[in-house]
Structures are given as structure tokens and as C-alpha cells.
Amino acid sequence: MSLTEALIAALGPDCVRTGADIPVRNRQDEAGYPPVEPLALLLPRDTAGVATALRLCHAAAQPVVVQGGLTGLVGGGQPQPGEMALSLERLRGVAVDVVTATLTAWAGTPLAAVQAAAAAAGLHCGIDLGARGSCTIGGNVATNAGGNTVIRYGMARRNVLGLEVVQPDGTVLSGLNRMLKNNAGYDWTQLYIGSEGTLGVITRVVLALHPAPRGLRSALVALSGVEAALALLAELEGAFAGGVQVFEGMWREFMGLAGGTLGLPGPFAPMPEMVVLIEVACPDAAAFEDRLGALLEAGVIADAILARSEAERARLWAWRESPYLMTGMAPRFAHFDVSIPRGAIAAAVEDLRAAQAAHWPAAPTAIFGHIADSNLHVMIPLQDGDPPTEAVEAAVYAVVAAHAGSVSAEHGIGIAKRRWLPLSRSPAELALMRTLKAALDPRGILNPGRVIG
Amino acid sequence: MSLTEALIAALGPDCVRTGADIPVRNRQDEAGYPPVEPLALLLPRDTAGVATALRLCHAAAQPVVVQGGLTGLVGGGQPQPGEMALSLERLRGVAVDVVTATLTAWAGTPLAAVQAAAAAAGLHCGIDLGARGSCTIGGNVATNAGGNTVIRYGMARRNVLGLEVVQPDGTVLSGLNRMLKNNAGYDWTQLYIGSEGTLGVITRVVLALHPAPRGLRSALVALSGVEAALALLAELEGAFAGGVQVFEGMWREFMGLAGGTLGLPGPFAPMPEMVVLIEVACPDAAAFEDRLGALLEAGVIADAILARSEAERARLWAWRESPYLMTGMAPRFAHFDVSIPRGAIAAAVEDLRAAQAAHWPAAPTAIFGHIADSNLHVMIPLQDGDPPTEAVEAAVYAVVAAHAGSVSAEHGIGIAKRRWLPLSRSPAELALMRTLKAALDPRGILNPGRVIG
Numbered sequence: 001m002s003l004t005e006a007l008i009a010a011l012g013p014d015c016v017r018t019g020a021d022i023p024v025r026n027r028q029d030e031a032g033y034p035p036v037e038p039l040a041l042l043l044p045r046d047t048a049g050v051a052t053a054l055r056l057c058h059a060a061a062q063p064v065v066v067q068g069g070l071t072g073l074v075g076g077g078q079p080q081p082g083e084m085a086l087s088l089e090r091l092r093g094v095a096v097d098v099v100t101a102t103l104t105a106w107a108g109t110p111l112a113a114v115q116a117a118a119a120a121a122g123l124h125c126g127i128d129l130g131a132r133g134s135c136t137i138g139g140n141v142a143t144n145a146g147g148n149t150v151i152r153y154g155m156a157r158r159n160v161l162g163l164e165v166v167q168p169d170g171t172v173l174s175g176l177n178r179m180l181k182n183n184a185g186y187d188w189t190q191l192y193i194g195s196e197g198t199l200g201v202i203t204r205v206v207l208a209l210h211p212a213p214r215g216l217r218s219a220l221v222a223l224s225g226v227e228a229a230l231a232l233l234a235e236l237e238g239a240f241a242g243g244v245q246v247f248e249g250m251w252r253e254f255m256g257l258a259g260g261t262l263g264l265p266g267p268f269a270p271m272p273e274m275v276v277l278i279e280v281a282c283p284d285a286a287a288f289e290d291r292l293g294a295l296l297e298a299g300v301i302a303d304a305i306l307a308r309s310e311a312e313r314a315r316l317w318a319w320r321e322s323p324y325l326m327t328g329m330a331p332r333f334a335h336f337d338v339s340i341p342r343g344a345i346a347a348a349v350e351d352l353r354a355a356q357a358a359h360w361p362a363a364p365t366a367i368f369g370h371i372a373d374s375n376l377h378v379m380i381p382l383q384d385g386d387p388p389t390e391a392v393e394a395a396v397y398a399v400v401a402a403h404a405g406s407v408s409a410e411h412g413i414g415i416a417k418r419r420w421l422p423l424s425r426s427p428a429e430l431a432l433m434r435t436l437k438a439a440l441d442p443r444g445i446l447n448p449g450r451v452i453g
Numbered sequence: 454m455s456l457t458e459a460l461i462a463a464l465g466p467d468c469v470r471t472g473a474d475i476p477v478r479n480r481q482d483e484a485g486y487p488p489v490e491p492l493a494l495l496l497p498r499d500t501a502g503v504a505t506a507l508r509l510c511h512a513a514a515q516p517v518v519v520q521g522g523l524t525g526l527v528g529g530g531q532p533q534p535g536e537m538a539l540s541l542e543r544l545r546g547v548a549v550d551v552v553t554a555t556l557t558a559w560a561g562t563p564l565a566a567v568q569a570a571a572a573a574a575g576l577h578c579g580i581d582l583g584a585r586g587s588c589t590i591g592g593n594v595a596t597n598a599g600g601n602t603v604i605r606y607g608m609a610r611r612n613v614l615g616l617e618v619v620q621p622d623g624t625v626l627s628g629l630n631r632m633l634k635n636n637a638g639y640d641w642t643q644l645y646i647g648s649e650g651t652l653g654v655i656t657r658v659v660l661a662l663h664p665a666p667r668g669l670r671s672a673l674v675a676l677s678g679v680e681a682a683l684a685l686l687a688e689l690e691g692a693f694a695g696g697v698q699v700f701e702g703m704w705r706e707f708m709g710l711a712g713g714t715l716g717l718p719g720p721f722a723p724m725p726e727m728v729v730l731i732e733v734a735c736p737d738a739a740a741f742e743d744r745l746g747a748l749l750e751a752g753v754i755a756d757a758i759l760a761r762s763e764a765e766r767a768r769l770w771a772w773r774e775s776p777y778l779m780t781g782m783a784p785r786f787a788h789f790d791v792s793i794p795r796g797a798i799a800a801a802v803e804d805l806r807a808a809q810a811a812h813w814p815a816a817p818t819a820i821f822g823h824i825a826d827s828n829l830h831v832m833i834p835l836q837d838g839d840p841p842t843e844a845v846e847a848a849v850y851a852v853v854a855a856h857a858g859s860v861s862a863e864h865g866i867g868i869a870k871r872r873w874l875p876l877s878r879s880p881a882e883l884a885l886m887r888t889l890k891a892a893l894d895p896r897g898i899l900n901p902g903r904v905i906g
Contacts (some may be wrong), residue, residue: 099683099796100827146634155634157643158611171881179792179827181599181608181862183647184877185904186886190610190643194636211690230552237664241734242695281694339632343552374553374632409634424637428624432893433639439892440885451638 003060003084004040010052017041026067026085031075031416038065038085045090047164047172047203053086054201054445055170063448066197068139069110071131073337074414076143076196076450083448088138091203096121100178101209102161107138107202114207123209126153130324138202144194146410151372152245153210155410156193162206163189168199168441176206191436196412198447199440213245213281217288218313222272222303226346226371229276232300233372236280239291246279248320249371251349253364257379258322261329267319268303276371277320320368323379330363330381334392338400339374339409351399352378359395360386375409397423413451421452456513456537457493463505470494479520479538484528484869491518491538498543500617500625500656506539507654507898508623516901519650521592522563524584526790527867529596529649529903536901541591544656549574553631554662555614560591560655567660576662579606583777591655597647599863604825605698606663608863609646615659616642621894629659644889649865650900652893666698666734670741671766675725675756679799679824682729685753686825689733692744699732701773702824704802710819710832711775714782720772721756729824730773773821776832783816783834787845791853792827792862804852805831812848813839828862850876866904874905 001009008016017023018040027035039062042053057064067077067087079085091106094117101123105114111125111132118125127140129147139145141163145156153159162177175189192200223229229249236244250258252271259266268275282288295301307313327333340348349367356365363386369377380392397407401423408417408424422430433452437444454462461469470476471493480488492515495506510517520530520540532538541561547570549556554576558567564578564585571578580593582600592598594616598609606612615630628642645653676682682702689697703711705724712719721728735741748754760766780786793801802820809818816839822830833845850860854876861870861877875883886905890897 097796100794101687144636144640146636150633154611157640158607167881167885171884173881173885174879175882177859178794179859179862180603181792181823181826181828182859182877183597183599183861183863183865184859185866185874185882186644186648186889187597187610187646188882188885188889190640190646191889193640193643195639211687211694213694214691234554234664238667241664241666339634341553341631343550370634373634375634406630406632406635406637408636409632410636412636413638421638424635426627428620428626429628429638429641431624432620432626432641435892436639436641436644439888 003056003062006056007040007042007053010056011042011044011049015043015045015049017043025070026087027079029070029072029075029077031073031078031414033075033078036079036081038079038083040084042084042086043090047166050086050166050201050203051170051172054166054168057084057445058169058443061443061445063445066201066447068108068136068142069131069134071135072139072143072414073411074416076412076414076447078415080449086201088136088203096123097178098123102178102206103209104176104204104206105137106204108136111135111137111140118209119212122212124212125207126159126210127156130321137205141193141205142195142197142202143412146370146373146375148248148370149245150370151247157190159207160189160193160205161208163192163202164204165192165200165202168443168446173200176204178206180208191440196414196447196451198437198451200446215281215283215285216245216279217282217285218277218279218307218316219292220267220305220316220319221276221278221301222268223274223276223301225273226349228300229274229371230342232276232295235295235300236278240280240282243281244278245281246277247370247372248277248368250275250319250368254366254368255319257326257364257366257381258319261322261325262318267305272302275319277316323377326379326381331384332382332389334380334382334389336378336396337409337411338376338378338405338407340376340400340403340405342371342374344403345371345376348399348403348405351402352396355395355399360392362386373409415450418451418453456509456515459509460493460495460506463509464495464497464502468496468498468502470496478523479540480532482523482525482528482530484526484531484867486528486531489532489534491532491536494538494540496540496543500619503539503619503654503656504623504625507619507621510537510898511622511896514896515898517898519654519900521561521595522584522588524588525592525596525867526864527869529865529867529900531868533902539654541589541656549576550631551576555631555659556662557629557657557659558590559657561589564588564590564593571662572665575665577665578660579612579663580609580660583774590658594646594658595648595650595655596865599823599826599828601699601701601823603823604700610643612660613642613646613658614661616645616655617657618645618653618655620653621896621899626653629657631659633661644893649867649904651890651904652899654899668734668736668738669698669732670735670738671730671732671760671769672745673720673758673769673772674729674731674754675721676727676729676754678726679802681753682727682824683795685729685748688748688753689731693733693735696734697731698734699730700825701730701822703728703772703821706817707819707821708772710779710817710834711772714775714778715771720758725755728772730769776830779832779834784837785835785842787833787835787842789831789849790862790864791829791831791858791860793829793853793856793858795824795827797856798824798829801852801856801858804855805849808848808852813845815839826862868903871904871906
């Protein structure tokens with residue numbers, strides 16, 4: 001009996017698909033690699049099914065790619081030739097516990113459904129990102145997802161209280177803790193957060209929930225540069241401690257590209273060096289406006305546009321979300337997710353501009369991102385005559401390395417960034433990662449080749 | 454040449470003490486075990502010294518106990534016969550970086566000095582506990598310390614951005630990250646947080662700092678029980694999102710014992726079932742008083758005492774801090790640090806009262822603690838005729854296990870709680886902990902016998 005036959009016998013024929021029955025969506029993620037047909041697509045319905053699938057694959061030393069919402073940008077969920085695909089998409093459902101202010105969700109639940117369940121209970125999920133409608137909470141935790149509200153609620157890791165994980169050999173680790181304090185031995189759940197499915201498969205997640213933010217105020221602010229933006233951030237955090245929810249920076253080249261994409265004139269004339277989208281939870285609207293007025297008078301900010309309705313708020317967000325509309329506008333886009341220590345961001349931006357001037361002078365180097373979190377995104381629309389994408393990557397990552405930054409802020413490493421990882425991690429750190437991989441997945445069957453070699 | 458001679462040659466004679474030259478303080482921690490003289494006390498001055506010490510001990514398969522401020526309550530830093538003691542006390546110093554809102558501290562720096570450095574820069578350290586004057590930041594991180602402001606800033610883990618760690622063989626892992634987002638491969642630092650020095654030795658720590666809380670309001674509140682306390686918590690978190698700094702519950706038996714210790718009548722008459730000490734950062738004093746007034750009128754709280762000066766605030770805190778004065782008041786004290794899911798706390802308290810009635814009827818079972826974090830402390834002053842401490846422990850931990858709680862909320866496992874760990878962790882979880890220990894400390898030289906066998 002082949003492994004696929006054994007999986008059909010153990011899981012049931014409705015839980016295993018092969019050949020043309022494997023949907024297009026399970027053949028690639030959003031990293032842009034060509035589709036690959038896995039040996040089979042496994043669709044277990046519960047933790048026991050996941051355990052059975054892994055136990056059989058482990059016994060056969062069969063490589064397995066783990067799939068959530070397939071919204072990843074680094075090839076983590078992208079099948080490689082000869083892999084079996086294990087999708088968590090049938091493990092869905094959320095239960096909120098108001099007394100502990102937690103929820104327990106199956107890994108395949110879309111993030112938006114998790115957020116909705118929290119909101120229906122009068123509480124707030126601290127994880128949010130653009131792909132919320134299609135990404136899954138299991139994938140969010142496996143990749144330690146970031147997003148727009150990390151400044152307030154932290155990365156996915158900070159929101160996780162407990163996990164259920166299936167180890168590569170099918171052993172189930174149950175750690176569905178709902179308590180803020182639990183120092184009963186090693187907190188093994190930390191290992192599985194952010195290891196991109198290479199050490200075990202997350203099947204259930206317990207999240208700590210937050211009070212719903214009240215009185216969200218939104219504004220687009222014009223600034224002389226990132227130093228002024230960081231001064232503004234310090235002012236807002238001092239004045240509205242625990243209230244700053246969003247602080248998204250956009251440099252002038254980005255605003256130009258976004259304006260072209262949206263077909264809009266810039267929100268400020270002349271175009272400032274930097275625009276920041278801020279959102280602050282502040283029940284007293286006047287207090288927020290007064291504070292911005294004082295900052296304007298003090299010269300910290302140059303101008304501001306306040307949103308006075310949901311429609312106006314959406315118009316402010318359109319600038320920040322314009323990259324979702326950009327990708328069709330150039331033959332190829334080089335895009336980056338990196339982090340730079342806050343004190344070095346200004347210098348790194350100048351270095352990126354110098355790299356552009358030297359190597360791809362006609363393609364604007366559009367920089368934006370979560371500057372409070374040190375996280376910069378870069379979008380470069382390359383034309384046919386521009387250097388190959390790999391050369392652009394080498395130039396950008398050289399700037400990141402020169403400023404002691406990280407080649408991945410929130411997207412992870414997957415396959416796409418593996419070659420750049422040594423720019424951000426020492427040989428001793430990489431050796432430790434390999435030691436952990438060997439200890440927890442001795443046959444190397446889980447997401448092989450992702451993150452480390 | 455003996456190992457001690459080799460260590461003296463490599464580190465210098467001023468960095469190694471033996472025999473009577475080993476201070477009393479390095480022979481025990483605060484767990485209450487009798488003092489033990491280590492083979493030698495190693496006092497390296499820097500990371501290279503720690504690496505040299507471990508490299509030599511590793512080569513000789515010499516067990517090493519790692520010592521910070523020696524304020525631990527579970528025997529983690531308590532030498533065992535035949536161990537070499539490695540103290541981090543000479544690795545001291547703090548540097549604050551205001552732009553990234555972080556600080557970098559050497560492991561042996563007392564927590565109070567870390568807090569003072571943050572405050573001097575106009576920022577706030579999110580780690581705070583009673584032993585702040587003598588515990589060290591390295592020990593706080595190695596044990597994932599909790600404390601009184603976990604409700605606002607989380608456990609030590611949540612405050613850590615980066616670490617420098619020396620592995621048992623002397624390899625230095627440098628991960629002094631200062632960025633909120635960094636998904637460049639496995640976040641190996643998480644492994645060393647809370648593993649109580651059994652996997653590696655933390656030499657430096659990067660902490661994320663917070664805006665200084667403004668307008669701290671303190672009150673002692675009388676409540677009908679823990680359900681009312683949790684309702685009050687939800688009201689305060691909704692009204693002052695991100696502002697609730699302290700929420701410390703004290704049951705009536707605790708208030709009675711505390712009153713006897715302090716020589717004071719109870720703050721409320723008659724004694725309520727529960728008293729909670731709350732602190733909220735709220736620049737507008739009237740808003741805080743108005744909210745408490747409304748909660749009084751709504752019947753959520755039964756009574757309240759507001760602190761109107763630092764002296765009044767200290768009088769409120771005296772109740773919560775009275776356990777530091779209690780230990781001399783009975784021939785032996787059984788004391789506990791456990792956690793119980795918030796929804797089960799009321800039932801667990803009743804079960805503990807029933808255990809008292811059945812087994813130690815004359816010794817009050819004084820329960821208090823960080824109820825928002827699920828963390829209960831229990832102090833039981835036992836008289837000579839009462840059951841042996843171990844029997845009391847068995848009864849208390851049985852209640853914890855029955856309510857799916859944790860045998861350690863914040864103190865860790867060390868030696869003292871190792872036998873109780875299987876009440877809170879499954880065989881698969883314990884096996885995983887042993888796998889990690891074997892992978893990262895293959896010779897088993899670091900803090901042997903602590904946490905796991």
C-alpha cells in the first residue's frame with residue numbers, strides 16, 4: 001500500500017485529494033512562485049486527523065508542507081516538488097470565554113472570524129493585518145504575524161496564551177493555557193510561535209483578548225522627516241498612554257507612487273518628506289484635536305487632516321493601503337519587509353535613496369511602514385531595463401545589514417529569504433536553529449528547506 | 454591541574470573563591486534550604502569570563518549552579534553538593550537608548566537600578582516585584598518574573614527584546630535586538646526566558662521601555678467576592694484602557710492575618726469577603742473618583758478608600774505587603790504561588806477553605822494575589838500540631854490540579870516544585886522539556902535537577 005493509500009485508509013477518502021482534484025489554491029502561496037502540485041492534499045477535520053496524517057508521513061519520512069490561508073509572501077506554504085500538503089482549512093471555530101477574556105480558535109479559522117467573535121463578546125483581538133479575510137489564525141501564530149496595531153498589542157506572540165501542537169511524529173502537545181501567569185516549566189509554546197511550521201503543526205490557539213478601544217481618532221499628519229515622526233510618537237504615547245493604536249509612516253516617494261495608483265493629488269501641498277497615519281483611542285474628541293493643535297503650534301508637525309467620519313477615515317487609510325493596488329502597475333515589483341533600529345531609520349532611508357540613484361534611477365524607491373515598530377516596507381516598480389530583482393535585493397539587504405537591521409520584520413523567512421538570513425543572524429544563532437530543528441523534527445519532514453537549510 | 458586551578462589560571466585569582474572565602478550569601482537562596490558550600494564561587498567580570506568559566510566546566514562535565522540576586526523561592530540558585538557556583542553579580546550596568554525606548558543591562562544589575570535608569574530617562578521599566586532592591590535583571594528574565602504590574606506590562610518575557618546568552622560549552626549567542634519586529638528565523642531568546650538557567654546563562658538583556666504612567670490613583674476597595682472583583686476589573690479596563698496598573702486581591706482570612714501582623718484594625722467594618730488594591734494611571738483625578746462613585750452606586754463595589762497622598766498610598770500598600778513581615782509569626786509557614794483560571798478562582802477558594810477545615814482547622818488559609826493574572830498566593834501559618842508541610846502541599850496542589858491550574862504562577866519550579874510539575878504538565882510536555890534540555894545542554898551541567906529531572 002502506498003503512503004497515499006494508507007492516508008486515505010486512515011483519514012477517509014474525503015480527507016485526501018490527489019491529482020486534478022487538488023484545488024489551484026493549494027498549489028501556491030502569495031510569494032509569486034509558479035504552482036506546484038503536491039503528492040496529495042490532506043484535509044483532516046480535527047487534531048486526531050492531523051496527528052494521524054503526521055504519524056504516517058513521519059514513518060515514511062515523507063516531507064510535508066503545512067498550509068493555512070496561503071497568504072504568506074515568502075513561500076512557506078508553497079509546495080515543493082515531492083511534498084505532501086497538509087491544510088488546516090477544515091479546523092475552524094472560535095469559542096470566547098468572557099471571564100478569562102480569552103478565546104480558543106481552531107488553527108484554520110480566518111483571522112476576520114476570530115476578530116468578529118471577540119467583538120461580538122465586547123472584546124478586541126490584538127492581531128490585525130491586511131489579509132485578515134483570508135489568512136488563518138494558525139498561520140498568524142506560526143509566522144508570528146505583525147500588522148498595523150503591533151505598537152499597541154504587540155506581535156502575534158504577545159497575544160498567545162496557549163497552543164495545541166502536533167509534533168512531526170504525531171504526538172499531541174496540549175497547552176491550551178488561559179492564565180496570564182504560568183511558569184510551570186519551560187514555556188514550550190514559544191518555540192512554535194514564529195518557527196513557520198518547521199517544528200510542529202499548530203492546531204488550536206488561545207488568545208488573550210483586550211478591552212475594545214473606545215473613541216478611535218484618525219488623522220493624517222505631515223512631518224519634516226522621521227525624526228519629527230518619532231518625536232510625535234513620544235508625545236502621543238506620553239499623552240495617551242496605551243491609546244496609540246496605529247502609527248504608519250509614508251515617505252514622499254511612496255506618497256507619489258500612491259497618488260499615481262489612486263489617481264489623487266497628494267493630501268498635502270507641497271509634498272512633505274513624511275506623512276504619518278495615526279489612530280489613537282481617545283474617548284474625548286476635543287482632547288485629541290487640542291493635542292494635535294498644540295503639536296502644530298510647537299512645530300512638531302507641519303499639518304494635519306482629521307477624519308470626522310468613517311468615510312473620511314477610509315480616505316486616509318486608502319493612502320496606506322494603496323500597495324495592494326500597485327502590483328499590476330509595473331512589469332515587476334521588488335518588495336521588501338525589513339526592520340531597522342529607530343535611530344538608524346533616517347540614515348537607512350538616505351542609503352536606500354543613494355542605492356536607487358546608483359542602480360535603478362528611474363524606479364521610485366517607495367518606503368512606508370510601521371515605523372514605531374522599526375518595520376519598513378519598500379516597493380520598487382522595476383522596468384525592463386532595470387537591474388535584475390536579485391541585484392536590487394542585494395543592494396537593499398546590504399543597507400539593512402549595514403544598519404544592524406533584520407531581513408524580515410514580519411513576513412518571515414520561508415524559502416524566499418533563506419539566503420539573506422545570515423545577514424541578520426550569526427553563525428552561532430544559525431547553528432542553534434539547526435540544533436532545535438534536529439531535536440524537534442529529527443527526520444526533517446516538516447516544511448523542509450523553509451527558514452534554515 | 455584541578456578544574457579549580459584551571460579556572461583560577463584562566464579567570465584570574467580575584468575571580469575565583471573557595472572554602473571559607475565563599476560568602477554566606479552564595480551558599481543558599483531564599484527557598485529555606487540549609488546552606489551548602491559550592492566547590493568554588495566563580496565571579497567573572499564580563500561575557501568572555503562567563504564563556505571561559507563554562508567552557509572549562511563543560512569540558513570537565515562539572516555541574517554549575519547559576520546565581521543572580523539569590524532571591525528565588527524554589528531553590529534554583531541554591532547550591533547542591535558538588536556544584537560550582539557561577540555568580541553574575543559583577544556584570545553590572547545599564548545603558549538607556551531613548552530613541553528606541555529600550556535599555557540594555559548586564560545580567561547582574563539589580564532590578565531597582567534598571568528601573569531607576571529608565572526613570573531617569575523619563576521612561577518606565579515594565580518589570581517590578583517586591584525584591585526589586587536585591588533581585589537582578591538576569592534572574593528576572595531567566596525566571597520570567599511576574600510581580601504586581603503584570604496586568605499592565607506582562608511578565609518579564611513580554612518586556613524582553615533581546616538577549617546575550619552563553620551556552621553551556623561557552624559559545625556566546627548575541628541577540629541584543631532593539632526592534633519590536635524581527636522575524637529573522639527562530640526567536641531563540643524565548644527559550645532562555647523562564648527556563649531558570651537550565652539551558653544557558655543570560656549575560657545581557659535588552660528591555661522595551663514604556664511611557665511613564667501619569668497620574669497614578671490608588672484605592673482600597675471592598676467587594677462581595679471574586680466575581681464582583683472581576684466585574685470591577687472589566688469596568689476599569691473598559692473605562693481606563695491601558696491604565697490599570699495594579700489589581701491585587703486579598704480575601705478575608707488574609708486581611709485578618711495581615712491585621713494581626715500590622716497591629717491594625719481592618720480597613721473596612723464589617724470585614725468584606727474580599728478587598729482589592731487598585732492603581733490606575735488617570736491624569737484626571739475627578740474622572741477616577743467619579744468612576745468609583747458610579748460603581749459604588751451601581752453596587753459593583755461595597756466601599757472604597759482613596760489615597761490622597763503618598764503616605765496614604767503607603768498605608769494601603771502595607772496590607773498587600775504584610776506577608777514580608779509574617780514569616781516569623783508561626784513555627785512554620787506553608788506558602789504557595791499558584792494560578793487558577795479566573796472563572797474557577799471562587800470555587801478553588803472554597804475548596805481551599807474545605808481543605809483547611811478538614812486538615813489544619815486552626816491555621817488560617819490566607820489567600821491573596823494578582824487575581825487579574827489568575828495568580829493566587831497562599832500563606833498558611835502552621836503550628837506544631839498541624840500536619841507536615843508536605844501534606845499541606847499535597848492538599849493545596851490537589852485543588853490546583855482539580856481546577857486545571859498551574860503549580861507555579863511566577864516563582865518557577867526550581868528544586869522545590871519539581872515533584873509537583875506533573876500536576877500541571879502532561880507526559881508529552883515533560884518529554885519535550887527533556888528533549889530541549891538534552892539538545893541544548895547535552896552534558897547536563899547547567900542547574901542540574903532544577904525544573905526537570
